[in-house]
């Protein structure tokens with residue numbers, strides 16, 4: 151009986167912290183479109199996206215974070231960090247939006263790899279570091295135009 155009561159209390163605590171976490175993530179500001187927990191692909195190209203096919207990671211920040219490529223192009227992720235990164239498609243943890251990005255995957259420090267040819271039907275593909283899924287600096291997007 152004591153165990154049952156404890157479990158109920160733990161469950162309530164977990165539910166409470168999850169709710170608090172969720173409410174803090176929904177910022178009223180519309181300036182940061184693709185940052186925050188539980189990365190999902192944006193539906194439109196974020197403001198400030200630049201046309202390039204190279205994204206470089208330094209000090210756990212991907213730059214540029216939002217890019218635009220031609221349909222069928224490949225994107226090169228360069229890990230110039232001193233730690234590994236595991237670059238995958240949104241959403242986390244399914245990685246199903248744009249499987250082309252999953253070709254990059256695990257990059258040791260100093261490594262680089264290309265995505266597959268970006269031929270998805272989506273207009274915008276979000277990406278994140280699967281091992282650090284809530285780090286906003288490692289989230290970004292590839293718009294296909």
Ligand SMILES: [Cu+2]
Nearest residue numbers: 238242243280
């Ligand atoms: Cu993930």
